[in-house]
Amino acid sequence: MRLLLIEGSARAAKALRLGLAAEGFHTEWAPDGHSGLRRALRGDHDVIVLDVQLAGLDGREVCSGIRAAGRTTPILIFTAKDGEHDITEGLESGADDYLVKSSSFRILLARLRALLRRGSRPSPTEWQLGDLRVDPVSMTAWRSGTEIELTAKEFRLLACLTRHAERVVPKPEIIRQIWDKGSACQANTLEAHISALRRKIDRPFQRSSIVTVRGAGYKFVIGRHPSPTPAPAPAPRT
Secondary structure: OEEEEEOOOHHHHHHHHHHHHHOOOEEEEEOOHHHHHHHHHHOOOOEEEEOOOOOOOOHHHHHHHHHHOOOOOOEEEEEOOOOHHHHHHHHHOOOOEEEEOOOOHHHHHHHHHHHHHHOOOOOOOOEEEOOEEEEOOOOEEEEOOEEEOOOHHHHHHHHHHHHOOOOOEEHHHHHHHHOOOOOOOOHHHHHHHHHHHHHHHOHHHOOOOEEEEOOOEEEEOOOOOOOOOOOOOOOOOO
16 A cells, blocks of 8 residues: 655654554655655555645645645545644645544554545546646646647646636635745736736637636636627728
8 A cells, every 4th residue: 555644754754654564554755745745746646644734835735736636645634733723724625534643543544544445536647628638647738739838837727727617716725726835926926827827728729718707716617719809890981
C-alpha cells in the first residue's frame, strides 16, 4: 500500500513511517506543502496523510490543489488542530477524513484502512469540455486539437475553473488554490492572469469561455462563442 505522508516534523514523520512500515505501508515523505503537492500530483498513491501546519503551503491549500488537479486519492488530514472551524475547513478543502494527533496509532490505522476499503473514484487522466481538453498530469491543454502553451500558474488557474465548469468560483477561493500562502495576491493580479489565460485559450479560437461574474468571481462556460457584432445600419439614401 503506497502512502504519501506530508508532515512538517521530521521527528513525527520518522515515527509514523516506522509504524506504518510494520503494517505493510510503503511510505513516501514530503516535509513541506510545495513538495507535498508536487509528489501528490506526480505520484500514484493509494492514500495521503496530510498535516495542516506546513511550510510554504498549508495542508488545506495542498488538499485544494490536489482536488483542483482532478486527483481523487483518499486524503486523511492528521493534525494537532482540533477546533470545529479547523475540522470544517479541512473537510471542505477536499479531505475525506480528519483525525487529531492526540488519537492513538491504532485509530489512525483503522481510519486509513477504512479509506482504502472505500477507495477513490478513478482519477480522470484528462477531461474534455467542448473543444477544450485538459490533462492535469502533464499540465497540458489543447483547444480544437491545438496545444496551448501555459505557465504553471495559468494551467492551475485553468484547471481550477474547468474542474468547476458552469459554476461560479469565488475570487478568494481561486487565490487560495493558486497562490502561495502569504504571497499577498491582489484582485488585480488575478485579473491579469485571467486576461492572459483568455488571450491563449479563448481569443485565438473565437471563444469566450471564461466569464466574469461581477461581485462574485469567474465561471468557465462550455461552448460559448462571442456575441456577433451587429452589422452597421445602412446609410440613409440621399
